């Protein structure tokens with residue numbers, strides 16, 4: 132990955148080769164005192180920090196610095212840093228799960244690294260070697276493995292982050308960067324959603340638009356959603372159902388991908404999710420849900436509890452008027468959001484144009500379809516069931 136670059140220093144062109152990201156240069160400084168572990172039942176998503184973090188810096192002359200694992204703590208950055216001004220900030224969300232012998236396991240981590248690379252490229256940050264970063268993340272997980280709560284439904288959330296650190300105010304790509312990886316133990320994202328989460332369909336504000344950046348995990352996609360989210364919460368809704376275009380097409384739910392299960396004419400089930408048209412974040416849980424649904428349809432696997440249930444998979448546009456008509460006809464079986472943090476979250480109702488569409492209520496929140504995916508995904512994530520090479524032990 133060595134890339135030769137030319138920089139002008141004191142008027143003359145200097146050619147140099149910035150160092151690639153190299154996990155073998157890792158320097159580890161362990162914390163002298165470890166924090167007490169929180170009680171699993173009291174965990175709130177993304178609040179507690181583990182003892183250590185991974186930090187690597189890039190500068191256009193030297194390239195990537197020797198990676199460091201060191202005690203968790205503040206970063207020191209120049210106030211002119213690009214990340215505070217023009218927001219070339221990108222991130223990932225992944226989890227380490229405890230396997231059958233207590234070994235930490237990642238779920239499709241190469242897909243997270245590939246998406247992080249695409250995000251980095253989209254905001255013109257310096258590229259990094261994905262395999263080396265994954266090795267470094269695995270080293271950090273090994274060091275922090277005591278933080279993975281040994282309780283079903285719990286895991287260690289991992290937040291790889293890349294920020295632009297060019298210390299100058301000119302509006303330009305950041306030629307300097309910092310990768311850091313922090314971790315937080317977590318339990319179920321939504322506690323007590325027996326009734327399912329309530330959604331407010333919003334089209335006055337849009338999360339993403341054609342030609343925009345909604346298909347990438349960029350920090351700048353999220354802050355503009357905070358005010359609409361606050362307004363929705365004041366009206367009593369848990370999350371926003373982001374709509375787009377004249378037909379109020381569904382894009383996403385909060386920061387989750389959206390699925391709907393509808394009674395099909397042949398007695399089976401239509402499983403519908405909007406297509407990846409650039410306005411939708413290509414979720415790894417979404418891709419996994421679709422792959423598992425197709426494997427179920429082809430007879431390769433049987434989703435738990437769904438033996439004999441025929442699934443027809445549709446990646447297609449879903450307009451609110453169609454959802455309202457399906458709801459009125461009593462054909463909606465379930466709707467749910469999917470993502471790494473929640474895995475599968477049931478939807479209980481959708482507010483749209485002043486009315487509430489009530490979706491069927493299921494004991495425990497998830498209906499049989501959502502539960503089938505939840506059970507299968509968590510079984511694979513924790514290494515209890517093998518599926519392709521999705522679960523990767525950290526050795």
Ligand SMILES: *Cc1c(COP(=O)(O)O)cnc(C)c1O
Nearest residue numbers: 386387388412414415416470471
């Ligand atoms: C991260 C994210 C998702 C879910 O992606 P996963 O890879 O499944 O965690 C969905 N939508 C948005 C907007 C996201 O940021």
